[in-house]
Amino acid sequence: MSSTNGRERQGPRCIALVGPYLSGKTTLLEAILFRLGAVPRQGKVSDKTSIGDAAPEARAHGMSVELNAASASFMGESFTFIDCPGSIEFGQEARAALTGCDAAVVVCEPDDKKVPALQLILKQLDDLNIPRFIFINKIDRTESRLRDVLTYLQPASSTPLLLRQIPIWKDEIVRGFVDLALERAFIYRENSPSEVVEMPSDILDREKEARFAMLEKLADYDDELMEQLLSDIEPPRDRVFNDLTRELAEGLITPVLFGSAENGNGILRLMKALRHEAPGVAETSKRLGLGAVNGNGGAALQILKTFHTAHGGKLSLSRVLSGAIADSATVYGGKGQDARVAGLFTLMGSTPQKIAKAEAGDTVALGKLDNMATGETISTVKGTVKQLMKLDVAPGVYGLAISVADRKDEVKLTSAIAKLIEEDPSLSLEQNQSTHEMVLWGQGEMHLRVALEKLQGKFGVQANARPRRIDYRETIRKSVQIRGRHKKQSGGHGQFGDIVVEIKPLARGSGFAFTDTISGGVVPKQYIPAVETGIRDWMGQGPLGFPVVDFTVNLSDGSYHDVDSSEMAFKTAARIAMSDGMPQCSPVLLEPVVAVEIHVPSEATSRVNQIVSGHRGQLLGFDGREGWSGWDTVKAHMPESEMGSLIIELRSATAGVGTFVFKHDHMSELTGRQADQVVTNRKATLAA
Template sequence: MGDKAHTHPGAAGRATAADRPTSVRNVVLVGHSGSGKTTLVEALALTAGALNRAGRVEDGGCVSDYDEMEHRQHRSVQLSLVPVEWDGIKVNLLDTPGYTDFVGELRAGLRAADAALFVVSASDGVDGSTRMVWEECAAVGMPRAIVITHLEAARADFEEMTRICAEAFGGDDPDAVLPLYLPLRGPQAPDGHAPVTGLIGLLSRKLFDYASGERRESEPDGDRLPLIDEARSMLIEGIISESEDETLMERYLGGEQVDVRTLIQDLERAVARGVFFPVLAAAPAAEGARQGLGTVELLELVTRGFPTPLERAAPPVTTPDGAPRELRRCDPDESLVAEVVKTSSDPYVGRISLVRVFSGTLRADQTVHVSGHGLADRGHEDHDVDERIGALSTPFGKQQRPVPHVIAGDLACVAKLSRAETGDTLSAKDDPLLMAPWEMPDPLLPLAIEAHSKPDEDKLSQGLARLVAEDPTMRLEQNQDTHQVVLWCLGEAHADVALERLRSRYGVQVDVVPHRVSLRETFGSRAAGRGRHVKQSGGHGQYAICELEVEPLPNGSGIEFVDKVVGGAVPRQFVPSVEKGVRAQAAKGVVAGHPLIDVRVTLLDGKAHSVDSSDAAFQTAGALALREAAAEARIHLLEPVAEVSVLVGDAYVGAVMSDLSGRRGKVLGTEQTSGGRTVIRAEVPELEIGRYAVDLRSLSHGTARFDRRYARHEPMPQQVADRVREEPRAVS
C-alpha cells in the first residue's frame, strides 16, 4: 500500500462478473448526509476507468443516476451498487444514504458488504449516528477504514480530524486509528489557505502529487523528513502492536529495522481482521483530470487490505421449517444460497432485486426456491415458493450490463423475481434454505393516507403492496378500529419518499389525513337501562323488552355478560340474542363512537311475546338498553398508553426526561449502558407521541432511538377528553 505506482487503467476498470471469490471485494460506504460518499464513489470509478473524464459512464449516464428523486432532493435515499475493477479485483462499492430516515438501506448495505469505509467530512466531523454504526460494525468484527473528505474547505484540518476520529472510533485503543498518509499542501493562497495537492506516504516515504491530474511519485525534501518520521514511528508502532508476530514489537523496540514489506503485510492482515483502522484522505478529480486525490491509495487499501468473501462468516441458515443447517464456506461449487438485499422497480424492466450470493452460483433463467420470513406486522406475506429468475446484470448508474452467472461472494441484479422481497433467501429448489434476517429498525412515525380519487382507490392496494415489498423498514397497517390505512415510516423524509414513489412509480395519488389513535369508552359508574323494541305493522310484529344493569370493571376485563333473569321473563332462547345485541353496540361505542370495554352487563328482567318476539328483536332491545344506561352514567374516554424505552446519550438525558414529562409521560426509571448512554423507561399516552420519532431526533441531534409497545388503555384527563370530543375526526 502506497509503495507502487499506478496508471489509469482505462476500460479495464469496467467490472463484470467475477470468476472466483478471491477476486471480489464488497465494500459499503458509511457516513452522515453530505459527507461526500457519492462523490467519493464517482471519484473511485473515474480513477478505476469506469467513467470518462466528464464523469460519465462510458456507454452513457452518470454513476449516480439511479433515482430522479435523489437528484431533486440532492441526497441519496437508497442503497446503490457501483462495481469497478482494480488490479484484476472486482470492487463492489455500496453507496448508502447518510440520512437517518434511510437506515434500512444502510443496514442492507452492511449485510451485503465484507468491509466498511467510513466517510468523514473534514468540515463537519463525526456525528452521533455514525458513531453508532461504527459500534454495530465493531460488534460483528467488520473491517473498517476511515476516509476524510472535504479537505478543500477553508478550515479543514486533516491532523485534527484524525485525532477526532481516533477519539470517536478508537475506544480503548486510539492507537488503532492512525493515518497511512499525510496531506501534501501546495503553495499558500493570498487568503492564507494552502490547498492539498497530494499525499505523503508514511510507510514508503514517498510523495504522491495529484496536482497535474495524475498521480506522480517523488522523493521528499529534507525539510519534510522530521514530520514524516514522527508520524511514521507512531504508525509502525500501531501496526506492530496488532501484529500476529508477538516478537516483532520487542525486536523493534530493541532497535531492529523492520522491513517495509513486513509492515505492509502486517498492516493488511490487521485491517482484514478488523483490529486496525487506517485513516486516508480523498478528494474528487479536478475538471479534466484522470485521478482524484487519494483514490489510488484507497483502491490499493480496498483490494489489498480488505478481506475477500472467503474470510467472512455467513449469517446463520435454517431450513424453512426452522431446522439449523451449517453453511459451508463461500464456494461457487456448493449449493446455492443467496439473499435479496434490495428490491426496486423499473418502469421498463419491472421488479429488480439486488442479490448477494453467499454460496454456489446463480445463473440466468435458473429456477430457485424463494423463502421469506414473513413480516405480517409490516404487511409482508410469508412465502415458500419456486420461481424462475430472469436476466442477471451488473448495474452502473442507470445502465444494466448483462452477465451469464454470479458466483459466491459477488453481487448482481436479478430481473423478474415477482415474489421475492427484500430479505428473502434464494436457494436450490431441491434444497430450500432460509437465512436469518438482519436487524431492521421499527418504523414509529404514522402516516395515515386516503386515495385521492376513485381511480387511485382501485390502484392503492397494489401500489402499497409493491412499496412495502421494496422497503422492509416500512409497515403497512389496516387499522380495524379507526378504519384507516396507515404507513408507518422512520421519519418525515422516509414518508415523503414513500408518497413520491406511490405517485411517480405506481401512479397512485393519495391524501395525508390526521392519524387517529384507537380510543375506548367505559362506564365510570353503575347505571341501569331499559330497552323496548315494540312494533306492530300488520302481520308479524316485533316485540322485545329487556332491563340491564351496567357496572365498571378493572382494566383489562373486557365485556362480561351475566344472566340473572328469573321466572322466564326473557325466554332462554333469547338471552344469547340480548348478549349479541349488547356486544354489537359495545363494539360501536355508546357516546363518542369508540368501543366500550371493561364493564359487566347484567340482564335482570324483560318481556316477550309468544308470536312477535324474535332473535333480531331482542338484539335490538339489548343495544337500546345499553345506550339508555350510558345516557344515565358517567362515561370515561380511555386512551392507549405505551411503554417507551429511549436510548440516549448521557448529555441529553435531562432534556429527554423533561420532554417526556411534558407529554404527560411517567418516567419509570433509568439504566446506565455502555458508551456513555442511558436507557430511559417511561409510560406515555399514545396521543402524545405520534411525532416522537421526529421530535426525539431533533432533541438529541439524531443520536437517540426509542421503541414502544402497547401497555393498556386508561382514562384520559377531562380537559383532554373534552378536546378530543370537540375534534372527533382527529382521533378514533
C-alpha cells in the same frame, strides 16, 4: 488464484460506502468511477449528473434515498461499490447489503458534531463483523489538525483508529500527504494522480513519530513485530503490509485515510489500500459461515437489495459468494421455493447491462426472482438453502393514514405498497380494524414522503396522506339500573322485548362482562343471548362516540310476550337500555398510552426529557444504553396522540440520530379541554 505484484488476487470485490448524511459518499463514488476510467467525467450531486442518486426522488431532495451500485476495474481487478444512504431514515438500505460486502469505507467529515452519526454506522459494522476503513473527506475544507480529529473520532470506534497517512500542509491548506506504510510523500494534482515528491524536510520528524505510532498499534497483535520495534529493527515492508491486511480482516484495527472526493484527492491511494488490504469473497464467505453448497460446487448468492423497475420488472441485486451462475439458471431459496433467472445484469447506478454469466465475487442483478426476498440466501442447488443472515428490520416510528380518491384504486394501492415494502422492508402497512384506516409506517417524515412520491412516480398511484386517527375508547365511572323496553304493533305479529339491566364500571383493562340473574323465566333462556348480542352491537359507539370498554352488564329482570317476543325484539330492547343508561353512568374518555424507549447520545438526554414532558409524557427514568458507549435510553409513558411529531423533534434535538421503540401499555382517562376537543372532532367526523 494467480499472483499479481507479489500478492494473491482476491477476485471481484464488493465494497460498501457508508457514512453520516452529507459526508460525501456519492461524491466519493463519482470520484472513484472517474479516476478509474469507468465514466468520462466526474458527475456532481448538486448538478444532478451523478451516477448515484439518479432516482427522481433522490434528485428532488438532493440526498440518497436508496442504495446505488456501480462497478469499475483497478489495476486488473474488479470492484463493485455499494453507495448507501447516510440518513438514519433510510438506514435499512445498508442492513442487508453490508452482509455480502467484503469491506466498508466509512466516509466522514472532520466535524465533531457528526460523531454520534458515525457511531451508529460503526456499531452496525461491529454487529455484522465487517472490516472497515475510515476515509476523512473534505480535508481541503478543514482547519483542524488530524491528530485532533482522531481524538474525537476514536470514542465512536470500538477498534483502534490506525492513521495510515499524515497531511502535508502549506498555507494552512492540505496540499498532499505522506503514506506511512510506504514512507513516501505525495502532492495532490488537479484532475491527475498525486505526484510522488521528495519527503519535505520539515515533516521528517512528524512522519517518523506517526509511523512508529502506526507500527506500535500493529505490534499489539504481532509479537514478532513488537520485538523488532523494541530492538530498533526496521520491520520489512512486506511484514507491515501483511499485518495491515490480517488485522483489518480480523477486525482488530480501523485504518484511516483522508482526501477530498470533490477534488479527486486521495482516491487512488484509497483504491490501493482496498486492493492490497481488503479481504476477498473467499474470506467473506468464511465470515458468513458458508460451506460448500450441498457439497457439489453449486453457486450461492446473497440478495442485497430488491428493485422494482418501471419496465424491467423486479431485479434482485446479489453477491455471488461461490460458484458461478448463468442467465436462465434456476435458483432455490430458504423455503425451498424456486425461480428461474430472467436476465443477469451488472449495474452502473440505475443503468443495467446484460451479461451471460457471473462468478464468485461478482455483484449482479438477477431478473424476475418474484418469490425471493432481500436478505435471502439463494443457491443453484435444489433444496432448502442455509440462510446466512437474519434480516433485522427497524420498527416504524412515524405513521400516516393513506387512502386513494377512487375506491377502485385500492387494490392497485396495496399492490404498489407491497412492492415498496419489498424494496424497503423498514416500511410497513397496518390495516387498523378499530379506526378503519390503512396506516403506512416508516422511519420518519422524509422516509414516508419519499415513499408517497415513489407510489406516484414509479407505480402511478396517487395516495392521499393525513395524520392517523388515535384509537380512543370510553368507559364509565358510575353504576345505573335501567329498563329497556321495545314494543311495536303494526299488524300481524308485533315486536315485544322488555329487560332490566344493571350497568357497572370495571377495573381498567377488564374489557366487557355480561351476566344474568334471571329467575322465574321472566326472560326466556333462548332470548338471553340476544340481550348480550344487542349490548355488544351498541358498544361500538358510546355516548362520546367511541367504543366502550371496562364495564359489566347484568340482566336482572324483564318480561316477554308469547307471540310478539323474538330475538330481534330483545336485541333492540338491549340497545335501548344501553342508549338510555350509559349517559347516566358518567362516561369518560380513555386515551391509549404507550411505553416508549428513546435511544439518544448522552449529551442530548436532558433535552429529550424536556421533549417528553412537553408531550404530556411521564418520565420513568434513564440509563446507559446497553452496549453503546456515550448513549442513554430514556424510558417513559406517553399518550399515543402525542407521538406523531416525537420523531421529528427527537431527530432535531440529536443531530438526526435519535430513535425509539414503543408499544401499547394501557388506557388512561382524558378529561378537560383536550377531551372536549377529541369528542367534538369525533362528532364532526361521524356527521360528515
